[in-house]
Amino acid sequence: MKIETAEQGAPGRVTEDRIRVLPNAVVVLDGVTSRTRPPDRNGGWYASELSGELAALINATDPLTDVLARAIANLVEKHGLIPGDSPSSTAAIVRWNDDTIDALVLCDTPVVAFGQSTRVLEDTRLEDLRPDPDILRWKNKPAGYWVAEADPVAGHQALTASWPRAEVTNVIALTDGVSCGVSGYGLFAWEDLRQLPLGEVLDRIREAERGDSEHKRWPRYKTHDDQAIARIDFSA
Numbered sequence: 001m002k003i004e005t006a007e008q009g010a011p012g013r014v015t016e017d018r019i020r021v022l023p024n025a026v027v028v029l030d031g032v033t034s035r036t037r038p039p040d041r042n043g044g045w046y047a048s049e050l051s052g053e054l055a056a057l058i059n060a061t062d063p064l065t066d067v068l069a070r071a072i073a074n075l076v077e078k079h080g081l082i083p084g085d086s087p088s089s090t091a092a093i094v095r096w097n098d099d100t101i102d103a104l105v106l107c108d109t110p111v112v113a114f115g116q117s118t119r120v121l122e123d124t125r126l127e128d129l130r131p132d133p134d135i136l137r138w139k140n141k142p143a144g145y146w147v148a149e150a151d152p153v154a155g156h157q158a159l160t161a162s163w164p165r166a167e168v169t170n171v172i173a174l175t176d177g178v179s180c181g182v183s184g185y186g187l188f189a190w191e192d193l194r195q196l197p198l199g200e201v202l203d204r205i206r207e208a209e210r211g212d213s214e215h216k217r218w219p220r221y222k223t224h225d226d227q228a229i230a231r232i233d234f235s236a
Contacts, residue, residue: 002236006198007228010177011206016044017175017228018089020051025058025095026230027051028173030109032088032147041079046087049075050148054093064093064104069155072148081150083140088149091158092173094232101165101234106158107147108176113161114194115168121161122179169235170194177225181205185218193231202227 003026009015016031029051031043053071058064068091075081090107103111103121110122125145129138138144146157172193181187181201185208193201209224211217 002233004198004231004233005229006202007226008202009226010222010224013226014044015226015228016042016047017177017226018044018047018051019228019230020055021230022055022058024060024097025093026173026232027054027058028092028109028175028228028230029148030090030107030175030177030226030228032090034085034087041087043087043089046075046148047089049079050089050091054091058093058095060095060097064095064102064160065156065158067155068093068104068106068148068158069152072150072155073152076150076152083150086150088139088147090175091148092175094171094173094230096165096232096234099165101163101168101171102160103162103171103173104158104160106154107145108179109173110179111161111171111173112190112193113163113168114170114172114191115163118190119161119163120190121159123159165234169233171232171234172229174229175225175227177227178202178205178229180218180220180225181208184220193229198229198231201229 005019018029020027029047031047033043053074057067090109092109093104095102105123113119146154
């Protein structure tokens with residue numbers, strides 16, 4: 001088995017994305033800074049803390065939703081986080097054993113499995129709500145969208161899938177700063193990310209974004225986002 005990763009921050013800033021490679025799992029997180037955060041607790045801080053909790057909790061058998069919920073609860077207890085007034089993070093987890101590959105996604109950090117077919121596990125609830133000018137009012141609310149923040153209930157709102165390992169050759173987990181190259185910009189098909197050099201993928205997205213600095217071709221809130229992608233080759 002071979003695991004490759006690539007990441008870079010948006011130009012001029014330190015990335016708030018995080019990748020954690022474990023013996024039987026890979027975690028990809030996209031930290032989000034609260035508008036009222038203390039200066040030492042931004043989205044990158046939260047994503048780092050969450051990745052540490054997940055690294056300590058992920059085992060071979062517990063449902064990934066339970067693991068994520070416990071990780072969030074631990075952060076709340078340790079740091080006194082307040083729902084609605086704390087940094088947060090999206091989450092993608094890929095875990096494997098000899099027989100099965102399990103995946104979890106929370107918010108816009110998808111997981112894609114390749115093999116006999118291409119299987120996309122993605123949480124579109126945030127994207128579905130983007131036309132609402134006050135989208136934050138829907139965060140971690142019924143009928144809204146969910147992220148890891150200060151309410152452990154969010155862990156059980158994540159989407160999950162399991163696939164027979166014999167049917168899967170590769171899996172990718174990626175933040176929206178990379179998945180936009182497929183779902184937003186149309187630069188790639190998912191299958192392209194199965195084999196292209198990961199650094200080339202990130203660079204081609206950056207180049208496309210620089211060519212649309214006024215956000216006319218691809219309307220978006222910011223020109224560039226942080227980028228993180230992990231690719232697991234189960235056939236290597």
